[in-house]
Amino acid sequence: MNNTKTLTSLAKAMPKTELHLHIEGTFEPDQMFALAQRNNVQLKYKTVDELKAAYQFTNLQDFLDLYYQGMSVLLKEADFYDLTMAYLEKVHSENVIHVEIFFDPQGHLSRGVDFETQIHGIHKALRDAESKWGMTSRLIMSFLRHLSEESAFETLEIAKPFLHLIDGIGLDSSEVGHPPEKFTNVFKACRDLGLKVTAHAGEEGPPEYVWQALDTIKVDRIDHGNRALEDENLITEIKKRELTLTVCPLSNLKLCVVDDMQDHPIRKMLTLGLKATVNSDDPAYFGGYMNDNYVALIEKTQITKEELFQLAKNGIECSWMDDSAKQAHLKSLDSLFLA
Ligand code: ADE
Ligand code: ZN
Numbered sequence: 001m002n003n004t005k006t007l008t009s010l011a012k013a014m015p016k017t018e019l020h021l022h023i024e025g026t027f028e029p030d031q032m033f034a035l036a037q038r039n040n041v042q043l044k045y046k047t048v049d050e051l052k053a054a055y056q057f058t059n060l061q062d063f064l065d066l067y068y069q070g071m072s073v074l075l076k077e078a079d080f081y082d083l084t085m086a087y088l089e090k091v092h093s094e095n096v097i098h099v100e101i102f103f104d105p106q107g108h109l110s111r112g113v114d115f116e117t118q119i120h121g122i123h124k125a126l127r128d129a130e131s132k133w134g135m136t137s138r139l140i141m142s143f144l145r146h147l148s149e150e151s152a153f154e155t156l157e158i159a160k161p162f163l164h165l166i167d168g169i170g171l172d173s174s175e176v177g178h179p180p181e182k183f184t185n186v187f188k189a190c191r192d193l194g195l196k197v198t199a200h201a202g203e204e205g206p207p208e209y210v211w212q213a214l215d216t217i218k219v220d221r222i223d224h225g226n227r228a229l230e231d232e233n234l235i236t237e238i239k240k241r242e243l244t245l246t247v248c249p250l251s252n253l254k255l256c257v258v259d260d261m262q263d264h265p266i267r268k269m270l271t272l273g274l275k276a277t278v279n280s281d282d283p284a285y286f287g288g289y290m291n292d293n294y295v296a297l298i299e300k301t302q303i304t305k306e307e308l309f310q311l312a313k314n315g316i317e318c319s320w321m322d323d324s325a326k327q328a329h330l331k332s333l334d335s336l337f338l339a
Contacts, residue, residue: 011294014336015329017098017315018279020223020246024071025282026087035073060204060255071107080121088129094291098321100138102170115158123165138320142170145178152186168196175205180212187217196220202227207234244275244318250288251281261300277315309337
């Protein structure tokens with residue numbers, strides 16, 4: 001077998017975690033149309049092909065405009081359950097053993113869908129995946145950064161009766177013009193409640209936004225973080241704080257964060273000693289789930305077996321799963337790579 005084939009089969013077989021995944025970004029066009037029909041919602045696109053043809057983005061905002069339209073078909077608890085379960089089934093078949101999922105409650109509350117409907121649908125699917133396959137999960141409620149801090153505070157109040165189902169808080173949506181410092185107070189309130197915190201930073205925004213994620217939000221990890229590489233002192237600080245970067249290769253390509261997969265900085269991140277991980281972000285929109293992201297790196301970059309191992313290991317070690325589960329998964333990863 002040549003090297004690409006060997007690495008591809010290892011990547012597919014290895015136990016993987018997904019630490020950066022927006023559940024609303026897993027909406028496959030077929031399922032979106034089926035739910036639109038079930039709920040009598042009119043989509044802007046008449047056919048699946050017409051919708052797919054619109055998946056050409058030149059930046060994050062292009063994508064977000066479509067993403068918010070897509071989620072408009074989610075109305076009932078069963079819709080959130082079906083969406084989540086379809087994603088979990090898919091990644092279970094790819095040997096993903098643990099997922100950490102974002103959801104965007106404000107994107108649904110604004111359409112009159114209550115918080116309980118959203119979280120119970122998602123949570124029941126996560127619970128079923130654990131009992132069927134032993135797949136573990138964490139749920140991250142994300143604030144939309146194009147909205148105000150006041151709206152984030154209101155969302156936190158609404159979420160309070162459900163905090164036992166929520167493990168962490170994130171910050172997503174349009175980055176440029178909405179720096180992390182806009183949300184300093186609400187993230188402090190979240191940390192005081194014992195929640196972990198993470199934020200999208202340095203996807204399109206400058207290194208200054210990543211500094212703010214560290215110093216004002218006081219993140220436990222960084223989502224994307226690509227532009228942190230522009231600032232040497234920032235790289236040193238991220239290493240000092242041992243923060244993970246949840247990197248999303250196919251997303252970066254689709255949203256023009258990188259021009260060519262060949263130039264993706266993930267290997268450089270590893271060389272610099274940063275804890276990079278591989279994730280899919282919004283797989284239904286960006287052309288691939290976990291295995292596709294690894295395959296793209298194998299086919300387009302000169303990634304080595306050692307780097308592949310390191311990425312999978314980071315995914316387990318840097319997740320928010322229990323220590324005993326981490327040890328068990330690291331052991332099976334070791335035996336696969338050392339076989
Ligand atoms: N929401 C869903 N996907 C996102 C991304 N890649 N960046 C920011 N917000 C998002
Ligand atoms: Zn994201």
